[in-house]
Amino acid sequence: MKFIFAKDTMLKEISIAQEIIATKNALSILSNVFIQAKNNILTIKATDVKMNFEVKIPAEIVEEGEITVFCDKFISILNSLPVGDAEFYQDGIKIIIQPLSKKVIFTLKSISGENFPDFPTDDSLIYIEFFMKNLKEMLRQTIFAVSDDETRHFMNGVFLEKDGENFVMVSTDGRRLAYSVKPFERSINDFSPAIVPPKILSIILKCSTAEEMISFALTDKTIYFKFGNYQFSSVLIDGQFPNYRRVIPEHQEHSFEIKKSDLSEALKRVEILVEQKSRRVFFEFKSGTLIISSEEFDIGSVREEILCSYEGESAIIAMNYQYIDESVKAINTERIRFEFTETMKAVTVKPSLKNDYLHVIMPMQIE
Numbered sequence: 001m002k003f004i005f006a007k008d009t010m011l012k013e014i015s016i017a018q019e020i021i022a023t024k025n026a027l028s029i030l031s032n033v034f035i036q037a038k039n040n041i042l043t044i045k046a047t048d049v050k051m052n053f054e055v056k057i058p059a060e061i062v063e064e065g066e067i068t069v070f071c072d073k074f075i076s077i078l079n080s081l082p083v084g085d086a087e088f089y090q091d092g093i094k095i096i097i098q099p100l101s102k103k104v105i106f107t108l109k110s111i112s113g114e115n116f117p118d119f120p121t122d123d124s125l126i127y128i129e130f131f132m133k134n135l136k137e138m139l140r141q142t143i144f145a146v147s148d149d150e151t152r153h154f155m156n157g158v159f160l161e162k163d164g165e166n167f168v169m170v171s172t173d174g175r176r177l178a179y180s181v182k183p184f185e186r187s188i189n190d191f192s193p194a195i196v197p198p199k200i201l202s203i204i205l206k207c208s209t210a211e212e213m214i215s216f217a218l219t220d221k222t223i224y225f226k227f228g229n230y231q232f233s234s235v236l237i238d239g240q241f242p243n244y245r246r247v248i249p250e251h252q253e254h255s256f257e258i259k260k261s262d263l264s265e266a267l268k269r270v271e272i273l274v275e276q277k278s279r280r281v282f283f284e285f286k287s288g289t290l291i292i293s294s295e296e297f298d299i300g301s302v303r304e305e306i307l308c309s310y311e312g313e314s315a316i317i318a319m320n321y322q323y324i325d326e327s328v329k330a331i332n333t334e335r336i337r338f339e340f341t342e343t344m345k346a347v348t349v350k351p352s353l354k355n356d357y358l359h360v361i362m363p364m365q366i367e
Helices: 008-018 071-080 132-145 150-155 198-207 260-271 321-330
Strands: 002-006 032-038 041-047 051-058 060-063 064-070 085-091 094-099 104-110 128-131 157-164 166-172 178-182 194-196 213-218 223-226 230-235 254-259 280-286 289-296 300-307 315-320 335-340 347-351 357-361
Touching: 002 008, 008 032, 008 041, 008 051, 008 071, 008 085, 008 198, 032 060, 032 071, 064 071, 071 104, 128 132, 132 157, 132 166, 132 198, 132 213, 132 321, 132 357, 150 230, 178 321, 194 198, 198 223, 213 230, 223 347, 254 260, 254 300, 260 289, 260 300, 260 335, 280 321, 289 321, 315 321, 321 347, 321 357
Parallel strands: none
Antiparallel strands: 002 060, 002 085, 032 041, 032 064, 041 051, 051 230, 064 104, 085 094, 094 104, 128 213, 157 166, 157 194, 166 178, 178 357, 213 223, 223 230, 254 335, 280 289, 280 315, 289 300, 335 347, 347 357
């Protein structure tokens, strides 16, 4: 096989492949990226067995063929090449890569493409179309709250379901919950709820543009995504996701709003003296004022007052710094709304004047 490719175009796609590949063992075909040159199209594939990636890009193909090449070294070579076109060709079991503008030649050993795993296909799949900008927004509001506790694997992904004519995404780690909802653009058939690993969702966030449409389809064990020139699939997480509706408060007695910029800046300062083990910060509410404080034992403390719209009785709530900071970063409105009832019950953090996402945080003990 032999083809000419643009360095930047190839680097973009191989970078995605590198994120998917889970091993760097040069002798394993699962460490390799599959490349097929046919009909002036390059097909690039990568897999970690649970997740599959495929993209098709145009190229100047001199001789058709297919091969796999060690992804880790291939991407290092691509990064080193000058901007412009380069040549890729096969010489027996070796691959030759050389830029057209420099007298440098890279040689890599390869493994036959015949040994690369087949990707699952299902011609009976019914795909659902969704605006990519909506999907990206929903992912930004939920993916950060996924649990990394492998003993509770059913929380190790983002939960998807159809609720009436709405698309719902939820994640939780047992101490916080993130919820987002958007309407489907048109009526669709019902589909079974699913728990999707965050790896595939994070990669889709990175390599997609808001202007695109995305299509997805579900089977009992697999989710498929298609957009642009890309196709992804991933094994679903097996298990029963917690009943998130029981966690989201229906009504809370107290609320206040605050400027996001004021809160973000205060949190940066407070973090300097957050106790590293507990990560606890204190929110003290007084009429018209929010006082944020933290104390690092034997080192020091910090306390900052911010104007807010609170008019209830004085109260203090302790929360995990990471939880509140990640929620504030995810919310994309100028003002943020907090709702609570009691100091040891759930706190709801949400955007002002929007109701399509929210975050629920369980408080910590004051002492």
